[in-house]
Amino acid sequence: MLLFLTFRSVLTQNRLHLLRFMNNGTPERKLLWQRLVQKQRQIIQKQKGAVQERFISARTAGNTIPISSTDRIVGRWLLACSGMVAGAVILGGVTRLTESGLSMVDWHLVKEMKPPTTKDEWMAEFIKYQQFPEFKILNHEMTLTEFKFIWYMEYSHRMWGRAVGLAYILPAIYFWKKGWLSRGTKGGVLFLCSFVCFQGLLGWYMVKSGLEEKANSYDIPRVSQYRLAAHLGSALVLYCASLWGGLSMLLPQHKLPETHQLLKLRRFAHGTAGLVFFTALSGAFVAGLDAGLVYNSFPKMGDRWIPEDLLTFSPVLKNIFENPTTVQFDHRILGISSVAAITAMYLFSRKIPLPHRTKMALTCLLAVAYLQVTLGISTLLLYVPTPLAATHQSGSLALLSMALWLMHELRRFPK
Incomplete structure (x- = not known):
């Protein structure tokens, strides 16, 4: 299959030379040929991408651990x-x-x-x-x-x-x-x-x-x-x-080339999964203190970016776990940080050739992250209705699942 696609790409290149040779005559004909040349170049780029992805899939398919x-x-x-x-x-x-x-x-x-x-x-x-x-x-x-x-x-x-x-x-x-x-x-x-x-x-x-x-x-x-x-x-x-x-x-495990970029992506995925976990855990403090009913506005909390009663408890550390305002503020920051980290990781991953299943895990993680933050904001603005709040809590599990799936896709192949 790889040989066939390479041969087809060579034929397409020869077709471009033919089009350039025939590119003479009226300005209208020249414009038409230029459009055809541009279209052929786009086809070549798509074919190269498909060849590269299939090459990676073929290389990893033969290096997987059999499952009984x-x-x-x-x-x-x-x-x-x-x-x-x-x-x-x-x-x-x-x-x-x-x-x-x-x-x-x-x-x-x-x-x-x-x-x-x-x-x-x-x-x-x-x-x-x-x-x-x-x-x-x-x-x-x-x-x-x-x-x-x-x-x-x-x-x-x-x-x-x-x-x-x-x-x-x-x-x-x-x-x-x-x-x-x-x-x-x-x-x-x-x-x-x-x-x-x-x-x-x-x-x-x-x-x-x-x-x-x-x-x-x-x-x-x-x-x-x-x-x-x-x-x-x-x-x-x-x-x-x-x-x-x-x-x-x-799931059969991929044998990915241990490049510097892949190692960086793997560390990125581990850190993001940890951030998602702690964001979900902070939701327990929000639920335990009914902190979702304190400030029902977004992105500001009331009329301020940082509320006045953020550090009213003494000692200061007590605010993190017992002050409803601080608990909601922390959950907001963790949620926004999680979405930002997932977005940055997705953009970084586009520079790395990855198997199709790994790309799918990244895409699902990004989609669920934005859905989850939308549910969280909606729950807050609507004063925590039970069905919507329960859906938001379920979304945290879905997001954590996607993060674990990605970690599993990127894990090291045992020697």
């Missing part, structure tokens, strides 16, 4: 698990947005799996809820029907979490017994199964912080933003580890 059938099964399982973790993160975000997370005031691994069915059981559950600060301060006029809605939201989140745990542990035991896991994969699977159990315990530890009586009776009952960030952060780590493992077992 068992690896494909395990890889699909890990991708399915990462999808379930993503569902848990999205459902947890909706639970937080609807202020349903404190409706279940106790935690039992098996006992609470059966929801109340009779009116007496529902009243007993409602009476338990009435003994805690959220009902006393915020929801003292709540009816039983309204309580059922927030209870079912939290119940769905907890049951989904249990399903995630089973999705990790049961197939892992089966694959282990069948001998489908290599030595290195066994360590990763043990980490994932242990971490998913830790994630469930961390979720209850987070909920307990919202059930405690505050020192000041006027404090709004909410979970600790620190514990919320830890819960979300651990879920993101679990998601990233599962997604990376699935991609490693399903």
